[in-house]
Amino acid sequence: MAVRAVILAAGAGTRMKSDLPKVLHTVAGRPMISWVLKAVRAMEPDQIVVVVGANGDQVRPFLGDDTDVVVQEQQLGTGHATGLALGAIPSDGGDAILVAPGDVPLLVPSTLKELIGLHRRTGSAVSVLTAEVDDPAGYGRIQRDGWDRVVGIVEHVDASASQRQIREINGGVYVFDSGLLAEALPKVEPNNVQGEYYLTDVIEILGAEGHPLHALKTAPSETAGVNSLAQLARVGALMRTRLNEALMATGVSMQDPGRVYLDADVRIEPGAMLLPDVYLRGGTSVAAGATVGPDVTAEDSVIGPGAHVWYSVLRGAEVGEGVEVGPYASLRPGTVLRKGSKVGTFVETKKSTVGEGAKVPHLSYIGDAQVGRDANIGAGTITCNYDGIAKHETIIGDRAFIGSDTMLVAPVTIGDDAVTGAGSTITKDVQPGALALERSVQKEIPDYAARRRRRES
Ligand code: UD1
Ligand code: CA
Numbered sequence: 071m072a073v074r075a076v077i078l079a080a081g082a083g084t085r086m087k088s089d090l091p092k093v094l095h096t097v098a099g100r101p102m103i104s105w106v107l108k109a110v111r112a113m114e115p116d117q118i119v120v121v122v123g124a125n126g127d128q129v130r131p132f133l134g135d136d137t138d139v140v141v142q143e144q145q146l147g148t149g150h151a152t153g154l155a156l157g158a159i160p161s162d163g164g165d166a167i168l169v170a171p172g173d174v175p176l177l178v179p180s181t182l183k184e185l186i187g188l189h190r191r192t193g194s195a196v197s198v199l200t201a202e203v204d205d206p207a208g209y210g211r212i213q214r215d216g217w218d219r220v221v222g223i224v225e226h227v228d229a230s231a232s233q234r235q236i237r238e239i240n241g242g243v244y245v246f247d248s249g250l251l252a253e254a255l256p257k258v259e260p261n262n263v264q265g266e267y268y269l270t271d272v273i274e275i276l277g278a279e280g281h282p283l284h285a286l287k288t289a290p291s292e293t294a295g296v297n298s299l300a301q302l303a304r305v306g307a308l309m310r311t312r313l314n315e316a317l318m319a320t321g322v323s324m325q326d327p328g329r330v331y332l333d334a335d336v337r338i339e340p341g342a343m344l345l346p347d348v349y350l351r352g353g354t355s356v357a358a359g360a361t362v363g364p365d366v367t368a369e370d371s372v373i374g375p376g377a378h379v380w381y382s383v384l385r386g387a388e389v390g391e392g393v394e395v396g397p398y399a400s401l402r403p404g405t406v407l408r409k410g411s412k413v414g415t416f417v418e419t420k421k422s423t424v425g426e427g428a429k430v431p432h433l434s435y436i437g438d439a440q441v442g443r444d445a446n447i448g449a450g451t452i453t454c455n456y457d458g459i460a461k462h463e464t465i466i467g468d469r470a471f472i473g474s475d476t477m478l479v480a481p482v483t484i485g486d487d488a489v490t491g492a493g494s495t496i497t498k499d500v501q502p503g504a505l506a507l508e509r510s511v512q513k514e515i516p517d518y519a520a521r522r523r524r525r526e527s
Pocket of ligand 2: 171173295296297
């Protein structure tokens with residue numbers, strides 16, 4: 071028995087009130103459709119068909135080349151969409167057709183496996199995934215007979231007041247016998263409040279014909295669908311709980327996991343500590359012994375072992391072992407902070423390397439620069455890297471001491487062990503070991519205050 075999967079993703083998603091196709095809204099940094107595809111791929115199905123709608127061109131790049139794409143021009147309902155998908159599936163009969171909506175990102179492979187297992191074991195015509203939820207509003211309700219057998223599904227909008235009391239909902243995930251599905255779909259009629267061809271009607275049709283139907287009840291958190299931005303936020307929170315609990319189980323500490331926002335591809339080693347209001351995005355990684363937060367946003371950045379990063383923003387930055395970053399540092403792309411270095415309060419860096427043990431503690435801009443090992447950059451130092459036309463490099467040697475408020479007008483090189491006097495504007499290279507001073511002579515007018523008072527009285 072081949073397993074073929076159909077993912078329904080053509081809906082306009084009008085309830086999202088957004089121009090972005092619904093299935094591209096992200097949960098933990100990944101479009102919803104990618105989550106569903108991931109769960110479905112884990113089943114190693116013989117075929118995956120994705121039904122996309124009018125905005126399908128936006129969705130296609132996220133589908134991978136192992137999927138067949140079918141376009142549903144008009145959203146006439148889930149039954150209609152499934153019928154179109156069947157057009158792309160060989161009609162050998164006897165296959166299991168797994169149908170899943172593109173808006174249930176919390177679906178997990180083990181549940182899909184169980185559903186397919188149930189279907190095989192029982193020789194069901196349809197096996198449907200259900201859940202008992204506290205707030206069933208918006209979902210289709212599972213109808214059972216006096217023997218607790220599934221007999222149909224009624225949509226929320228079509229349900230009577232008493233049917234709306236039912237708390238067992240349709241998760242929108244089913245396994246169908248391919249032959250029976252193909253027979254039943256043409257019998258579905260759009261006589262409901264929405265005037266749509268409901269896939270859910272197939273259940274009642276096949277049941278009434280005497281075919282066996284089965285349901286698998288799973289955890290409500292797996293079937294949560296996203297039809298609105300409020301539901302997207304709720305599902306995001308559930309995913310956060312799932313990802314963060316999995317990480318804590320490996321030995322990652324989180325003081326307040328509800329306030330740690332991680333993209334699914336972020337890697338964190340056991341022994342790392344994440345404090346509240348940390349957002350780690352894209353391919354960011356955090357090594358053992360590092361403490362990140364509070365208040366850190368890091369995108370595609372590497373945080374090394376034992377590093378301490380707080381109240382800061384990192385984009386495309388590499389933070390080495392034992393490095394200290396923040397508070398209030400902005401590390402822009404191309405920043406590399408070598409072992410034991412420090413980038414402190416109100417410092418911005420870009421396309422620059424700070425050498426081992428070097429310190430940029432306060433109020434600096436370091437751009438297009440190489441800072442040597444154990445160099446010290448005084449408060450307020452700025453690399454003037456841009457002349458209005460092009461960017462230029464600043465090279466600072468090992469153990470160099472840059473006095474506070476030095477302007478380093480690039481291109482310029484400061485030799486190893488060289489020193490610049492506070493307040494200097496350095497436009498020429500400084501030789502290793504030399505002191506460069508660029509200041510006017512300090513004048514002093516004695517008794518100035520008293521003389522001024524006399525003048526003004
Ligand atoms: C659907 C089910 C409901 C179930 C819920 C679970 C039907 C009639 N209702 O309701 O019983 O509780 O899912 O989340 O099936 N789609 C298409 N083409 C269409 C219409 C929809 O591809 O013409 C796709 C959507 O993009 C979506 C999925 O099918 O991914 C489900 O459609 P949606 O409109 O979200 O259905 P619900 O009202 O949530
Ligand atoms: Ca839905």
